Amino acid sequence: MPASDKSKATNRTGKSRIAKLGSTITTQKAGRKSSGRQSFDVEAFVTTVGVGRTISTYNPKSYIFRQGMACDAVFYIQKGQVELSVLSRQGKERVVGVLNSGAFLGEGCLAGQPRYLASARASTEAAVARVEKATLAKALNDHPALSQRFMAFLLLRNGQIEADLVDHLFNSSEKRLARLLVMLAQVGQEAELRPVAAPISQEVMAARVGTTRSRINYFMNKFRKLGLIEYNGDLKVHSSLLNVIIRE
Missing domain, CATH: 2.60.120.10 (Jelly Rolls)
Structure with a gap:
């Protein structure tokens, strides 16, 4: 075989080996990447x-x-x-x-x-x-x-x-009830009427506020007459009830 043909054959063989080596390195890197720890869900x-x-x-x-x-x-x-x-x-x-x-x-x-x-x-x-x-x-x-x-x-x-x-230390039972209702309805600063997602009885309200059921009933009727809540089966709270909490 002429020297020039041998040189070409050698170059082709070298390139082939380099290509195979590069392929092997790429495959190994991909393998290492895929074996990494998955993020915790x-x-x-x-x-x-x-x-x-x-x-x-x-x-x-x-x-x-x-x-x-x-x-x-x-x-x-x-x-x-x-x-x-x-x-x-x-x-x-x-x-x-x-x-x-x-x-x-x-x-x-x-x-x-x-x-x-x-x-x-x-x-x-x-x-x-x-x-x-x-x-x-x-x-x-x-x-x-x-x-x-x-x-x-x-x-x-x-x-x-x-x-x-x-x-409980500093607010009246009326303010404590207003705060509870605002929290239950997740009321924000926007002027809106928001529902209380889960029903809550006046007995539970009384226990949370630390007063009697009769006082809760009195304040609920007061809030309803003032348009601060709607209380006909489903309880809805208006954002203006926040004023009861912040007033002196």
């Missing part, structure tokens, strides 16, 4: 069944857990409304909170709390996920996205508890 974790995770549906007035039970899991409200209540040694029950979809409850177990300090009962039909303590603790440690969401909820709830305490 927070929503899927709290809304699907898995190891240490179950989902149950509760009818209105059904208990999710009761005060004094072993505190071994955290719950997440997927749908519906749940009220928290405390029973005194004298047998008096007081509603201390109402939580809606997207809220956690029973989180005290992560801090070593041995028993639930309150009872959780569905106010409406509710779908609630139960996550075992060990399962959630590991997930919070392994996945920052879940930790951030959980921390954001705790900070928001802590702020609400502080606001409730100030409300």
Whole structure:
């Protein structure tokens, strides 16, 4: 074979080897990329069944857990409304909170709390996920996205508890009721009439506000006559009710 032909054959062989090598490197890089860790789906974790995770549906007035039970899991409200209540040694029950979809409850177990300090009962039909303590603790440690969401909820709830305490210490029962209605209807600054998504009885309102049912009935009628609420079966709250809260 002439020298020029040998040189061409050698060049073709070299190019072929380089092409194969480049293909191999590309394939290896693609393989490494595809084997990377997938992003953690927070929503899927709290809304699907898995190891240490179950989902149950509760009818209105059904208990999710009761005060004094072993505190071994955290719950997440997927749908519906749940009220928290405390029973005194004298047998008096007081509603201390109402939580809606997207809220956690029973989180005290992560801090070593041995028993639930309150009872959780569905106010409406509710779908609630139960996550075992060990399962959630590991997930919070392994996945920052879940930790951030959980921390954001705790900070928001802590702020609400502080606001409730100030409300009870310094505001009249009329203002406390107005604040409760504004919160339930999620009223903003816009001039609008907003419905309360989940029904709430005057007994529950009285327990939340810290007064009697007769006083709640009196203030509800007063608010209705002033055009601040509509209360004919479905409860609707007007944004002007905010004026009752901020006035001296």
